Amino acid sequence: MRATPAIMACSGLAFAMVASCTEQARNDRTMVSSGDGAAIFAANCTACHGADARGSGPAASGLSVQPPDLTTLSERNGGSFPQARALSYIYGDPYDSHLARVMPQFGDAMEDELMLVEIEGVVTPTPPELAALLFYLEDIQRL
Numbered sequence: 771m772r773a774t775p776a777i778m779a780c781s782g783l784a785f786a787m788v789a790s791c792t793e794q795a796r797n798d799r800t801m802v803s804s805g806d807g808a809a810i811f812a813a814n815c816t817a818c819h820g821a822d823a824r825g826s827g828p829a830a831s832g833l834s835v836q837p838p839d840l841t842t843l844s845e846r847n848g849g850s851f852p853q854a855r856a857l858s859y860i861y862g863d864p865y866d867s868h869l870a871r872v873m874p875q876f877g878d879a880m881e882d883e884l885m886l887v888e889i890e891g892v893v894t895p896t897p898p899e900l901a902a903l904l905f906y907l908e909d910i911q912r913l
Contacts (some may be wrong), residue, residue, distance in 0.1 A: 785906055801885055802898045807906025810899050842909040851908045853889045861900060 812822070813883040820827040823840040830837050844851045887904075895902075 779869055782894055802902035802905065804902070804905040804909040806899075806902035807904065807909075810903050812908055815903075823907075839912050840907055841912045843907065845913055849913060853904060853908070854892075856907060857889060857894070857896065857900065861897075862905060 781851045811819075812821070815823070816839045817834065819825055819828040819840055820830070820837075825837040827837065838841045843856060847855075871878050883898060885898050885901060886893050887896040888894070889896070889903045889904075
């Protein structure tokens, strides 16, 4: 089958759009930082996960499921930070309903604004607060 000029033009346009989105995702990453994520973590997560993110916050002892050590996510994932899994869990993983998990879902509170973030090679519209938190969690990993 021979490619027609129209097919070649559409293919070129699709490639340009993907490349543009990927470049935008890289640029958007500079809009938030790991420091922003640290502040979000301190305000929302330390009660259960602790200031050191190791699962020993003041509210942890009263929970039916103990919060995990968030500094070992990469270690438990074969040495690479599980960006997509962490993102989906914080946002509100559809496979773990609110009845099956102790951690609240934060996605609904963050849907007003989105930025493009490259998550495991896929450009993903993401709330800036969640992107910052993800960058922070990635930065605090111990191997």
